[in-house]
Amino acid sequence: MCNFEHLETHKLFLSFTREQVKANMATWAYTTATGHQQYQLPCANHGIDLYQITYKSKNCFASADAPPLILSGLVAIPQTSETLAMLSFQHGTMSQKIDVPSNFNFQSQSAVFAFSSGNYVTVFTDYPGLGVNPGWHPYVMSDPNAQAAIDCIRAARELLTYLKLNFSNDLYVSGYSEGGLIAMAVTKSIIEMKYPTFNLKRSAPLSGPYRLATPFKDVYLSANFRAAAFVSYFGYLLMTWQNYYGGIYESLQDVFRYPFYSTLPRLYDGALPLQTTTLLIQQAMKEQKPQVPHHLINHLGLGNKQLLEELTLLGNTFTIEFLERMVIQNSNDPLVKRIQENSRYDWSWKNPPVTMEMLLVGAMGDQEVFFANTLETVKAMRKKGVGPTQLNYIDLGLDYSHDSAVTPAQAAARLFFDNGFDDPAFSKFGHDPS
Numbered sequence: 065m066c067n068f069e070h071l072e073t074h075k076l077f078l079s080f081t082r083e084q085v086k087a088n089m090a091t092w093a094y095t096t097a098t099g100h101q102q103y104q105l106p107c108a109n110h111g112i113d114l115y116q117i118t119y120k121s122k123n124c125f126a127s128a129d130a131p132p133l134i135l136s137g138l139v140a141i142p143q144t145s146e147t148l149a150m151l152s153f154q155h156g157t158m159s160q161k162i163d164v165p166s167n168f169n170f171q172s173q174s175a176v177f178a179f180s181s182g183n184y185v186t187v188f189t190d191y192p193g194l195g196v197n198p199g200w201h202p203y204v205m206s207d208p209n210a211q212a213a214i215d216c217i218r219a220a221r222e223l224l225t226y227l228k229l230n231f232s233n234d235l236y237v238s239g240y241s242e243g244g245l246i247a248m249a250v251t252k253s254i255i256e257m258k259y260p261t262f263n264l265k266r267s268a269p270l271s272g273p274y275r276l277a278t279p280f281k282d283v284y285l286s287a288n289f290r291a292a293a294f295v296s297y298f299g300y301l302l303m304t305w306q307n308y309y310g311g312i313y314e315s316l317q318d319v320f321r322y323p324f325y326s327t328l329p330r331l332y333d334g335a336l337p338l339q340t341t342t343l344l345i346q347q348a349m350k351e352q353k354p355q356v357p358h359h360l361i362n363h364l365g366l367g368n369k370q371l372l373e374e375l376t377l378l379g380n381t382f383t384i385e386f387l388e389r390m391v392i393q394n395s396n397d398p399l400v401k402r403i404q405e406n407s408r409y410d411w412s413w414k415n416p417p418v419t420m421e422m423l424l425v426g427a428m429g430d431q432e433v434f435f436a437n438t439l440e441t442v443k444a445m446r447k448k449g450v451g452p453t454q455l456n457y458i459d460l461g462l463d464y465s466h467d468s469a470v471t472p473a474q475a476a477a478r479l480f481f482d483n484g485f486d487d488p489a490f491s492k493f494g495h496d497p498s
Contacts, residue, residue, distance in 0.1 A: 070119045070219040071226070072134060078114040078168060079143075085112055089177045094475040103475040103489050106482070108181035111143040116166045118196060119219035121189075124208040125308060136195035137216045138165040138172060138188040139223055140180040148224070148231040149265075151184040151481070152217050154209070154239025154246040155191075156470075159201075159300060159341060161334035164190040171240075171470075178474040179238075182482065185224065185231065189216035191246075203304040204242055204276060206249035206406045213250045217262070233263040236481045240470055241433055244272020248408040248441075255413050255420065264420050266484065268477035271426045271433050271469060274409035274441045291377035292346035293432050296338060299328050299345075302399075311398045319386045321355065324348065345381075355379040409441040412448035422450075423480045423490075424457040425473040427464035435459065439497040446496060456485060456493040 080088065085108040094105045117139055120132040142148060153175045155165055165172035165188035172188055179186045189212045193201030202208045217235070224231045235254070239247030251267040302319060306312040316325035327348065331341045354376050378387065393400045413420055426438040442457050458476055460469050479487045 068219070068222040068226075070121070070215055071222040072118040072120060072219075074139075074223050074226075075116045076113055077116050079111065080114075081111045082108055082143075085110075085177060085181050088173070089181060092174045092177065092471045094174075094178060094471045103472055103479060105178060105475050105478055106182065108177075109142070109144065109183070110181075112176065112180045113141045113143060114168060114176070115139040115141065115223060117216075117219055117223060119216060121192070121212050121215035124211050133192055133197060133212075135192060135197050135212055135216070136164065136166040136190045137219070138168065138176075138190075139220045140176040140186040140188075141224070141227075141229065142180050142183055142185070144183065145230070146183055148183050148185050148229060149234040149236060150217060150220065150231065151179050151186045151236040151238065152213055152247075152250060153179065153186055153188055154213055154243030154250065155188060156239075156241030156243050157203070157297065157300070157338055158194060159332055159334065159338045160336060161194055163337055164195040166190050166195050174471050175238075175240075175474055178471070178478050179481075182478065184236065184481070185220060187213075187216055187220040189213045200304050200307045202308055203300050204245055204273060204406060205304070205308065206245065206408055207253075209246045210249035210253045213246060214253065214259075221261075233261055235262045235264050236266050236268075237264065238268040238270060238474075238477045238481075239272065240270040240473060241272060241466065244269040244433070245274055245276070245406075245408060246272075248272060248274050251420070251422070252408055252411055252413075255418055264418070266421045266423070266481050268423045268425065268480055270424075270473040270477060271430060271466065272437065273433050274407065274437050275444075276403045276407045289374050290431050291374045291381070292342050292349060294378070295324075295345050295349070295381050296342040297432070299324075300332055300338075303329060303332055305399070305402055309398070309402055312402070313399075317383075319383060321352070321381060321383060324381050346377075349377040349380050352380040355384075409437070410444040410448070412445060412450050413454070414449045420454070421480075421484055422455045423477065423485075424455070425460065425469075425476050426457070427460040427462075427466070427469040427473075429460075429462040429464050430466045430469060432466035439494075442494075443497045452493070452496075453485075456490070458490075459494050 118136050121135050123133050155171045163169045193199050237247050237251050247269040254264050313319050424438045426435045428435045479489050
């Protein structure tokens with residue numbers, strides 16, 4: 065094989081004919097009605113080839129002369145002689161090392177058929193710490209994951225060159241959940257670094273935690289708040305960040321009550337899917353003697369019965385000192401600093417002027433990544449001068465959960481990539497948040 069700067073290995077491991085692509089698309093619920101809006105994917109134009117790749121990526125936690133990371137990823141290539149565009153898609157939270165796009169996992173399948181059924185080469189990084197790369201995944205850490213995604217795009221371009229396929233410099237970026245945050249980080253990085261070979265046309269981050277620093281009071285008081293899911297995600301964040309940054313906590317016993325400080329680390333060893341981890345956490349929460357967090361409830365104000373039950377489960381899990389620490393959010397707190405450092409919501413592509421368009425898609429019914437993230441992002445960007453010709457958002461509504469919103473959000477992103485804000489499906493956007 066030729067020597068490339070980023071691409072290490074490639075393997076064609078799966079192919080779909082046009083009819084197989086159409087059949088697979090029919091099994092996914094891409095179509096949804098939101099108010100008067102309908103997101104219907106175009107019919108498949110061709111078949112798709114899937115390549116597993118490994119590639120070299122800059123190690124953001126090492127010196128400049130350190131050896132690169134070897135990461136894995138997936139490249140989905142339309143079977144056509146037409147000129148192709150590149151689309152970088154970032155996957156959502158995965159804690160199981162083998163549950164990754166390069167193994168064509170469940171999360172990547174709907175994205176492959178949504179985007180590569182058109183003329184998009186869809187590129188997925190598995191992320192550092194997942195797939196073939198050992199160690200901890202830098203969970204919701206913007207820069208290292210964005211770097212992995214950008215280097216994966218470069219490796220995919222080298223693969224297309226090797227395969228003698230026609231492609232342009234046009235680039236589209238998307239991602240869901242954790243991948244929504246990483247998509248935002250990729251977009252920001254590409255604009256600020258001014259990569260000459262990337263013509264960034266449109267970006268569609270989907271249901272992402274762009275404002276990791278969303279006030280915890282807003283989280284706790286949300287009607288959608290579910291303690292087990294929160295602990296599952298936040299426990300992953302805490303232990304990952306302690307591993308990479310240090311100084312997040314002195315001991316897990318300062319953060320979690322018994323038995324969580326001893327059992328939780330074993331749930332994030334890469335063997336279990338996050339859904340199983342969440343169920344185990346929920347079961348353990350309910351087995352504990354109720355620890356009503358009175359200080360937290362007094363601080364937040366009395367909520368409804370469901371909310372009080374969820375806060376009690378939270379009190380069964382975290383120490384009261386840690387809960388108060390998260391409500392107060394002292395600006396000198398190392399965890400608060402890292403949360404702010406990895407957030408990607410308060411920025412603009414007005415200076416230097418860039419013609420890129422961005423569509424944010426989320427769901428008010430999302431119980432895991434609250435829609436407030438999308439609203440706060442739009443609000444912050446509007447204040448920095450990003451107008452409605454550059455940025456809009458869509459609310460899929462209360463009927464959609466974090467899981468069920470995946471494919472409708474991908475369908476909206478595909479239509480946006482094809483036609484921009486002029487697509488007839490986008491006759492109505494969300495009102496600007498006040």
